[in-house]
Amino acid sequence: MNNFRSRIYGVGGFFSERSRAILSVPNLIQHFVNEGWDYVDSKGIVTFLPIGDDDDFNWLCETINRNNILNILKINQAQKETIGIQLLRRDSKAGCDLLIFNTNEMVFSLSIYRNKIVVESDIDITDFTWYLEKILPVFKNPSLQVEQIICEQVV
Numbered sequence: 306m307n308n309f310r311s312r313i314y315g316v317g318g319f320f321s322e323r324s325r326a327i328l329s330v331p332n333l334i335q336h337f338v339n340e341g342w343d344y345v346d347s348k349g350i351v352t353f354l355p356i357g358d359d360d361d362f363n364w365l366c367e368t369i370n371r372n373n374i375l376n377i378l379k380i381n382q383a384q385k386e387t388i389g390i391q392l393l394r395r396d397s398k399a400g401c402d403l404l405i406f407n408t409n410e411m412v413f414s415l416s417i418y419r420n421k422i423v424v425e426s427d428i429d430i431t432d433f434t435w436y437l438e439k440i441l442p443v444f445k446n447p448s449l450q451v452e453q454i455i456c457e458q459v460v
Contacts, residue, residue: 316415316455331379341394356380382405391403393417400416401415431456
């Protein structure tokens with residue numbers, strides 16, 4: 306018997322059609338940086354999906370110039386590819402993989418030092434409030450309208 310159990314921890318969101326039409330992924334990433342996130346780790350490495358990945362999700366981990374990675378994201382967006390970049394909080398060890406589909410659906414895979422609610426039992430519950438408090442300020446720009454947010458933990 307296989308005891309392998311898949312675990313999914315994520316936050317997802319959908320933009321309005323108006324927001325989708327004007328969304329610039331490099332600008333969005335800059336909003337994340339302005340709100341305490343970064344995409345370059347302490348060793349200078351960026352984890353991202355390359356141009357032409359075709360939803361294979363073959364993540365690359367490279368030392369890359371900030372302008373070059375933003376240009377890659379711009380090309381991904383222009384070619385209507387799935388955009389993927391790892392985001393890290395500057396004030397903690399937590400991070401996530403950000404995936405953007407069709408520039409209106411975003412998924413944050415909470416895979417890096419996932420924050421949990423502390424309880425006195427073996428319950429493993431993601432602290433979605435912590436993530437929402439860190440992610441939602443990015444969207445305070447009135448031109449970015451989030452229509453739906455989904456928090457999900459599948460064990």
